[in-house]
Amino acid sequence: MKITVQTPVAVKLNPFFSNLANMAKRLDAGGADGLVLFNRFYQPDIDIEELEVKPSVLLSTSQALRLPLTWIGILYGRIKASLAATSGVHRAEDVVKMLLVGADVTMLCSALLRNGVNHLRHVEGGLRECMENHQYESVRQMQGSMSQLRCPDPGAFERAQYMRAVKGLVYVHP
Numbered sequence: 001m002k003i004t005v006q007t008p009v010a011v012k013l014n015p016f017f018s019n020l021a022n023m024a025k026r027l028d029a030g031g032a033d034g035l036v037l038f039n040r041f042y043q044p045d046i047d048i049e050e051l052e053v054k055p056s057v058l059l060s061t062s063q064a065l066r067l068p069l070t071w072i073g074i075l076y077g078r079i080k081a082s083l084a085a086t087s088g089v090h091r092a093e094d095v096v097k098m099l100l101v102g103a104d105v106t107m108l109c110s111a112l113l114r115n116g117v118n119h120l121r122h123v124e125g126g127l128r129e130c131m132e133n134h135q136y137e138s139v140r141q142m143q144g145s146m147s148q149l150r151c152p153d154p155g156a157f158e159r160a161q162y163m164r165a166v167k168g169l170v171y172v173h174p
Contacts, residue, residue, distance in 0.1 A: 002031025010034035010084065014041065015067055021074065028079040035075070036084040036107070037068040059110035064088030069101055076102025076147035092126020102144035 002009050009031065015038045017023045024035055045056040065088030072083045085098040086107040095106045111119055136142045148154050 002033075008033040010036055010082075012036040012039040014039045015071070020071060021078075024071075024075050024079055024081075028081045032081050034082040034084055034104070035079070036086055037071050037075075038087050040064075040087055059113060060088050060090075061110075062088050062090045062094055065094050065097065068103075069097055072098060072103050073101035073147045076144045077149040092123045092130060095123060095127050096130050096142075099139055099143050100146035102147040104143070 011027050011032045011034070013020070013023070013027075013035055027035060040060065042055070042057055044053045046052070047054050065085075068085045068087050072085055075083060082104040083102055084105045084107060085103040086109070089095060089098060089106045089108050090111040098106045108120070108123065111123075131137075131139070131142065134142075144150060
């Protein structure tokens, strides 16, 4: 419970809970002001020639976006805490997707390490261009418009993802 501190508290989550939605609701009920989806672990590697543990930093790609995209889309509107998207946010398109499912904020780390701080100008410009092309007057207007709560059939949010993925599979016999 967040009864002893007055400062805002954000909890960085990892995706390895057996019931992430329940954990998010419990953290929200306990007073968390924000949830950060998802924390990446920096896992070591082993150099088998030197028999040493070596640090290994694997920067994310836009492919890592899908997990936080799914969970933010599910949690949006169901908890009071702000939802922060991290892991896989590299381009303006990634920011737009996260906002559409309900993120309050997006975080870019790997993209900035790869491209430098000036990359933020490209991301911001792309966000503005997308908003103009789709006639959004504000980020707030677009936020959550593609979340599970805004779907006519809430279960379709999960089933559609599965069905599209399965239909897109191509089996190639070796």
